[in-house]
Amino acid sequence: MPFSRLFACLSLALLAACGAPKVEEAPPPVVPPEYQAVQDGEFLIPAVEPLHLFDGQNQRTEVAYNGPEDAGSIVVDTFARKLYYVTEPGRAIQYAIAVGREGLSFRGTGYIGRKAEWPNWQPTANMIRTRPDLYAEYAGGLPGGLDNPLGARAMYLYRNGRDTMFRIHGTIDNASIGRATSAGCIRLFNQDAIDLFNRVDSGAFVRVRTQEESLELEGPYMDDAYGRAVPDTPENQARVITDRELIAQEELNRIEAERVAAEEAAKQAAKDEKRRLRICRNRGIDEVDCPTLAELTGEVQDAALEGIAAPQG
Structure with missing residues (x-):
């Protein structure tokens, strides 16, 4: 083979090799700024892992709001696992939440009786009675901190001047958000609990929607294979089977x-x-x-x- 032809063949081979597409690894998920680690007093709150933001579905966002509540109100939808803080007529901040297991959730209306930063936690007598293996050792209470189940902030739900023993609070279990796993309280990511705490006033009205209200305003919801609330659609029903x-x-x-x-x-x-x-x-x-x-x-x-x-x- 003439040298010129050999050189041409080698050049083409090198060009083909250089032009071969490179397989690049996908960049790691980015934690949104509002869910990055934050120093809060003496405590460093860890970042929320992108996995628990559920492709953005669990991310705090401002949304159009079609409920009748006044600005400054909190509306909880335990079926869609969402909490709304109404900012003005027709607008609200939407937060993803974890709610109580069947039969354990707060129902009806109430108000924020008091607020606390890095609150102490003490299990109720009913919690100790039903699950002494989990709660008996904490009967005397647990001081605020990163290992406290109430997280960074707590807003205490009252009704008719009395503490209902239900709270809206942060959590040390980010994986629970979007699920029905708690002992009855309403949990948020710690970053969201701080955000809501800074917005809401003591005495603010709180409503928990009925299932009928949820269906009317949110549409039907279902649990996916991992226990997270998702819209009840044919696509999600098929995904449940696959998952x-x-x-x-x-x-x-x-x-x-x-x-x-x-x-x-x-x-x-x-x-x-x-x-x-x-x-x-x-x-x-x-x-x-x-x-x-x-x-x-x-x-x-x-x-x-x-x-x-x-x-x-």
Whole structure:
């Protein structure tokens, strides 16, 4: 082949290689500014992981509002898992929330009786009675902080001058937002709890919608395969089936991985036991007095073993 033709072929090959599309990894999700880590007094509130913002559906936003409530009111929709703070006629700030499990949520109307920053938390008598394994040790209360279930802010719901024992508050469990998992209170991301706390006045009116009101104003909602509230549409119904199959397969994979790991651990334990007994036999130690393998191999220093030496041949 003439040199010029060879050079041309090589040049074309190099150009083809250079022109091959590069497969680039997708950039990591970006935490919106309002959900980044924030220093609040002595506490550093962690950022909200993008996963828990649920593709923006759990992100705080200003929306058109078609309810009848006055500005300054709070409206809670436990079915759509949304809280609205009405800013003016026809406008509101929408927050994603976690709500109480079936039968545990606040209902009807009330008002904000008081507000607290980094509040103390104490389980109710009913919580202690029904789940002593979870709540009994906190019967005396828990001071405010990053491990406190009420989070960074709490707004206390009152009715007819009395504390209802329900709260609108922050949370240390960001994964719960959008779900019905709480003991009855209304949870927000800590960043959202601070935002709402700064907007709402003590004495503000609070309404929890009925299911009929929710259907009229929001449309039907359903739980997805992960327990998050999503609009009840054919697309979401189909996705629930697909996601449940995926979850089931992941569970089978987890069980199989645990089985394999347990099997390997059992094999290793059997090998270690044979090795332990062999070392003791070689050292003339009775089986009943045979120390652990870690002690025999020097991984654990035990003064009692310093006098045990291999028999001299």
